[in-house]
Amino acid sequence: MNYKVYATGNKIEKFYSDAIKEYEKRLRRFCNITFLNYKNFQKLYFQEMDKYYKIVISPTGKSLSSEELAEKIKAFELTGITDILIIIGNEEIHCNEAISISSMKMSLGLTSTIFFEQLYRAYKILNNEPYHK
Secondary structure: OOEEEEOOOOOOOHHHHHHHHHHHHHHHHOOEEEEEOOOOHHHHHHHHHHHHHHEEEEEEEEOOOOHHHHHHHHHHHHOOOEEEEEEOOEEEOOOOEEEEEEOOOHHHHHHHHHHHHHHHHHHHHHOOOOOOO
């Protein structure tokens, strides 16, 4: 699987960036993943959108458990969807679906960090590995 995660909005605080980098490192054994933080997403939106299955992270999206996220990833793999674009911080962009981490509004850095943690947890579930060391 190939993921591009775009966080759109203000710069993310260093402690969140450090946590995201750690999850990126851990996720690399399961998938290819790139994280980018942009102030304005519109310019990028038209450059790469057609290739990707697009998911926006939004408080109004569908709530999933960790197990349901793992099943969704498995379903993507089985149906041949290999390129996924995750958009955090811009809920107005037209996407294939919207997923919620929480119905509460959170900072861009916190939302991004939680998404990475949940993606990592989903891959651990898919590989029948314990999550906590």
